[in-house]
Amino acid sequence: MQEKDMFKLNGLIGVVLFLIFVAVAAIGIWQFDVNENISLLVIGILCALLAALILTGFTIIQPNQAKVITLFGRYLGVIKHEGFYFTVHLAVRRTVSLRVINFNSEKLKVNDLEGNPVEIAAVVVYKVFDSAKAVFDVEDYKEFVHTQSETGLRHIASQYPYDNMNNDYEISLRQHSDEVGHELTKDLQKRLELAGVEIIEARIMHLAYASEIASAMLQRQQAKAVLAARKVIVDGAVTMVKSAIDQLKEEGIVELDEEKKAQMVNNLMVAIVSDKGSQPVMNTGTIY
Incomplete structure (x- = not known):
């Protein structure tokens, strides 16, 4: 099923037609009372019925609204533009909102x-x-x-x-x-x-x-965060220790053999990486 525009007229045209038929119906019934002419009564009744029928053709469309129109089970079309319209009589109009x-x-x-x-x-x-x-x-x-x-x-x-x-x-x-x-x-x-x-x-x-695994997953996330932080600390500690040993060597402040250099690296790493305060003893060898 696809949208298609519905035939429609300006609602004022329907209002004019309604008033004309109402006026003719009133005149016919009044003239019947005066002249007792049955044909005038018939015309008046028919015009009154037509006026009532015209009333079923009026429809009002609000902004961002559509009317889907069917007549006796047959789809006729859609009116989407806001306003006052005159369209098919006795039709069923279903309102659909076009708003977000x-x-x-x-x-x-x-x-x-x-x-x-x-x-x-x-x-x-x-x-x-x-x-x-x-x-x-x-x-x-x-x-x-x-x-x-x-x-x-x-x-x-x-x-x-x-x-x-x-x-x-x-x-x-x-x-x-x-x-x-x-x-x-x-x-x-x-x-x-x-x-x-x-x-x-x-x-x-x-x-x-979900609640049944939320606690375990929270611990997993916390462990991941701790490991990531530890990695940053260790990487920084290695850089600091390397810089310290290179500087001591370049300036000739101390002379370290391999054993004492390893011990110094160990103590520096413990001092930098440890969460708690530490007091390492560093054997620097012979001082010149």
């Missing part, structure tokens, strides 16, 4: 690419671009959007790991929210095009490990 709609999904528990249970939720921003599809191709387009959004979110969440701790993957849910949101938007657009819905944006608004 914001939808927050429920928190879902899914397994990521590595099988870890995570809680995830998304915000989806969409609008209807084809009101005929939204009315006729699905039972309830809003319910369809909600269901397909949850399905798409589950699908995307299962394609990526929660966190890329070991640099085994290019994209992770936590570290690449923009890329994941872009993929989610594309996935939802394919699913919802059937309903005449355009996805403007889809982004993850909640992401966390």
Whole structure:
């Protein structure tokens, strides 16, 4: 089902026709009372019925709103431009909002690419671009959007790991929210095009490990952070020790054999790397 423009006239034309038929009906009935001419009564009744029929042809379209019109089960067209119109009589008009709609999904528990249970939720921003599809191709387009959004979110969440701790993957849910949101938007657009819905944006608004593994994963993250910090400290300590020994050697302050140099390196490394205060004893050999 595709959108097509519906035949319509300015509503004022319908108002003029309505007033004309009302006036003719009133005159015919009044003249019947005076002259008792049955033909005038018939004309008056017919004009009154036509005036009532004209009333069913008026419709008002609000901004960012569409009316899908059917007559006796047959789809006639859509009116999308705001205003007051006069169109087909006795038609059924279904209103569809063309405004941007914001939808927050429920928190879902899914397994990521590595099988870890995570809680995830998304915000989806969409609008209807084809009101005929939204009315006729699905039972309830809003319910369809909600269901397909949850399905798409589950699908995307299962394609990526929660966190890329070991640099085994290019994209992770936590570290690449923009890329994941872009993929989610594309996935939802394919699913919802059937309903005449355009996805403007889809982004993850909640992401966390499931409660049963949250504590263990927190410890894992803390351990990773500690190891990263230790590596920085050790790299810096090695640079400092090397600089200190080279400077002592160049300036001839002390003379160290290999054994004493190893002991000095050990003491300096302990002093720099240790979390607690240390008092190393350094044997510098013979001083000149």
